[in-house]
Amino acid sequence: MTTQIPSRSQILDWLNDNPTTTSKRDIARxxxxxGQAKIELKRILREMEDEGLVERRRKSFREPSKLPPVTVLEVLRPDSMGDLWAKPLEWEGEGAEPLILMIPKAGEEALGPHDRVLARLTETPDEQYDYEARPIRKIGSAAKKVVVGIFRKTAEGGRIVPIDKGQDKEWHVPQAAAMEARDGELVEAEQSAPRGRMGLPLARIIARLGDPTAPKAVSLIAIHQHGIPDRFPDEVIAEADAAKPAGMEGREDLTHMPFVTIDPGDARDHDDACFVEYDRDPANEDGTILWVAIADVAHYVTPNSALDREARMRGNSSYFPDRVVPMLPDRLSGDLCSLHEGVSRAVLVAKMTIDADGNKVRHSFHRAMIKSVASLEYGQVQRAQDGNPDEQCEPLMEEVIEPLYDCYAALLRARARRQPLNLDLPERKIVLSDSGKVLSIQFKERLDAHKLIEEFMVLANVAAAEELERLRRPLLYRVHEEPSQDKLESLREVAQASGFKLAKGQVLRTSHLNHLLEQALNSDFNELINMSTLRTMTQAYYYPQNFGHFGLALKSYAHFTSPIRRYSDLIVHRALISGHGWGDDGLSQWDIEHLEETAKQISDTERRSMAAERDTTDRYLAAYLSERVGNEFTGRVSGVQGFGLFIRLDETGADGMIPIRAIGNEFFHFDREAQTLTGADTGIEITAGMRVLVRLVEAVPVTGGLLLDLLQLEGAELPSSRRSARRKGRPGTSAPRKIGALKAKTRAKARKVKRERKSK
Structure with a gap:
């Protein structure tokens, strides 16, 4: 009987089907x-190896540049969606290490960063990653757990108190591992052993970050606490550095048009430029044509590239008073994708024709090249429009700046008809010295130049959503659903307690909320009503289905105007490129199939950045106020809880807390539905919106916490708390009561509210 020697294709098929048994003996069996036939098999395998069809790995054969089917992996940090990734401990193939997605079994022990596992791999040729890995067993515990905290020096070395509120366990640092850190210094450490003295995990300091109140540390705390990635992998930097400026091929040449960018004075990138011309069409008398050009990020960040995977994982840029954590490396965000003055830059352009009443008559989109004629600042443009142009704006007035404002005036008429939510919430700006000390907390000025750009961007975003709907292309909408009935009822109660009225028993529209805001305008309750209305709103998010945008009173809305700092906009750009057939860098099939996952991920990263930015602002405010402990401040009750009151200070807008024990000597009853605290003895009722005088007791820059004592409520003194009395060195004493006057004022206010309601 003659032995049949397998063909090369049969051998390859068998190796693919039997990845765990790949030795020459396994193939022969x-x-x-x-017998002698093994010599022929050995010759065929050698030829296949020489031709690169298989490679020898010790005494086994497999296809080249591939991982073995069972291998040891090191688990990486989870991304913002919670997906767990891994890298091979050994990689001998050409090019970058393959991307491996871990697929843990339900009920198995959780895996963490730096854990080592033996895993079975499955190739995923149709995915944006290379393998899926299913753990067989863990072969090593996590080697590195990192913590950021305050170092407290002890005789044996020290302890680290984590700054993350979710971590309450301290870490012990031996003397030899303390890196000569000072007491009270902010440090970064990694675990060196699971157990040390007194059962605390042992750690060694790997970086001394300095004074925890210093500017860099303030934002660094938030970055670490919220898990915001602030370092780009080498392959991402290399890919960005290798990028070349886009050429004119496949683009319309709009470099002759006088586009300008208008941004804050400290802006590092310029991703949008505008130009307005008057419409010469007699059918559109007094109409304008608005051109909004947005950096063509999709040209540089292509699907499944290292840049793309990193941008999707980050979701967006994060902004802090002293730094920006960008979504894209500076080579792109600050250079190739920034519309610098006098430099040709690749863009996607929304061209929108607007009539005299501010209605968008039609729109079109273009892949083009522009050259900005000027990089302008908001204040500079506003001063020019108000009659005081500088040397840069003077030659631009007639052709550029005046048409911009004429177009804006028309859009304001359309806005008045549409009635988007018109909240008046001043934005705080933290002013730092060159050394990083907080000089002041200012409220940013809202100029027409700011509002002009906002209206232009909103209209371009609407046009993008409508265009993709026309093309029947998938996209990510920016969704903002209307508030729940429970939240509306709470807002209605706040409004009524303040002497105002919110319509009931009809379909809610933003115009109803705007009417409430107009009632509160110029009253003592203006900030309270604005804040309460904001808290009533649901949080906006991204989704591939359209549920409208309640706050803007728009049926279709997508983000198109900031692809440098938002991944959602990059998806919209790709969809437009695909829909118009502008190139092969449009929306990929993987993008389409994973739109919902992408939407959830970038919605989560957006919330993460907002929380980090908010925490950083709180810490800066606490640092600023820490030098004024003991001072008195005016403010207003912004929230009522069973454990105390939240107070917003007038001067800085900072939020502090008054513990229930610091309000008075009596027992206070908390009414959850009415959101009130009522004194058991005096009958004093404390509600949101009341004016207060408080004393700053404590300001903790590391946590951003402010602790206050209540001195006066609606201009009347309250009984001092036992805590306050002890602080003054007079145990058991209390301030004079002026309860009668307070109750009389409360009754008079109630009668006034009642009369106003009847008159309405």
């Missing part, structure tokens, strides 16, 4: 090859 599988095909029934014995």
């Amino acid at each position: 599988a095909f029934g090859i014995k």
Whole structure:
């Protein structure tokens, strides 16, 4: 009987089907090859190896540049969606290490960064990653757990108190591992052993970050606490550095048009430019044509590239008073994708024709090249429009700046008809010295130049959503659903307690909320009503289905105007490129199939950045106020809880807390539905919106916490708390009561509210 020697294709098929048994003996046994026939098999395998069809790995054969089917992996940090990734401990192939997605079994022990596992791999040729890995067993515990905290020096070395509120366990640092850190210094450390003295995990300091109140530390705390990635992998930097400026091929040449960018004075990138011309069409008398050009990020960040995977994982840029954590490396965000003055830059352009009443008559989109004629600042443009142009704006007035404002005036008429939510919430700006000390907390000025750009961007975003709907292309909408009935009822109660009225028993529209805001305008309750209305709103998010945008009173809305700092906009750009057939860098099939996952991920990263930015602002405010402990401040009750009151200070807008024990000597009853605290003895009722005088007791820059004592409520003194009395050195004493006057004022206010309601 003659032994049948397998063909090369049969051998390759068998190796693919039997990845765990790949030695020459296994192959011979599988095909029934014995005796002298093994010599022929050995010759075929050698030829296949020479031709690169297989490679020898010790005494086994497999296809080249591939991982073995069972291998040891090191688990990486989870991304913002919670997906767990891994890298091979050994990689001998050409090019970058393959991307491996871990697929843990339900009920198995959780895996963490730096854990080592033996895993079975499955190739995923149709995915944006290379393998899926299913753990067989863990072969090593996590080698590195990192913590950021305050170092407290002890005789044996020290302890680290984590700054993350979710971590209450301290870490012990031996003397030899303390890196000569000072007491009270902010440090970064990694675990060196699971157990040390007194059962605390042992750690060694790997970086001394300095004074925890210093500017860099303030934002660094938030970055670490919220898990915001602030370092780009080498392959991402290399890919960005290798990028070349986009050429004119496949683009319309709009470099002759006088586009300008208008941004804050400290802006590092310029991703949008505008130009307005008057419409010469007699059918559109007094109409304008608005051109909004947005950096063509999709040209540089292509699907499944290292840049793309990193941008999707980050979701967006994060902004802090002293730094920006960008979504894209500076080579792109600050250079190739920034519309610098006098430099040709690749863009996607929304061209929108607007009539005299501010209605968008039609729109079109273009992949083009522009050259900005000027990089302008908001204040500079506003001063020019108000009659005081500088040397840069003077030659631009007639052709550029005046048409911009004429177009804006028309859009304001359309806005008045549409009635988007018109909240008046001043934005705080933290002013730092060159050394990083907080000089002041200012409220940013809202100029027409700011509002002009906002209206232009909103209209371009609407046009993008409508265009993709026309093209029947998938996209990510910016969704903002209307508030729940429970939240509306709470707002209605706040409004009524303040002497105002919110319509009931009809379909809610933003115009109803705007009417409430107009009632509160110029009253003592203006900030309270604005804040309460904001808290009533649901949080906006991204989703591939359209549920409208309640706050803007728009049926279709997508983000198109900031692809440098938002991944959602990059998806919209790709969809437009695909829909118009502008190139092969449009929306990929993987993008389409994973739109919902992408939407959830970038919605989550957006919330993460907002929380980090808010925490950083709180810490800066606490640092600023820490030098004024003991001072008195005016403010207003912004929230009522069973454990105390939240107070917003007038001067800085900072939020502090008054513990229930610091309000008075009596027992206070908390009414959850009415959101009130009522004194058991005096009958004093404390509600949101009341004016207060408080004393700053404590300001903790590391946590951003402010602790206050209540001195006066609606201009009347309250009984001092036991805590306050002890602080003054007079145990058991209390301030004079002026309860009668307070109750009389409360009754008079109630009668006034009642009369106003009847008159309405």
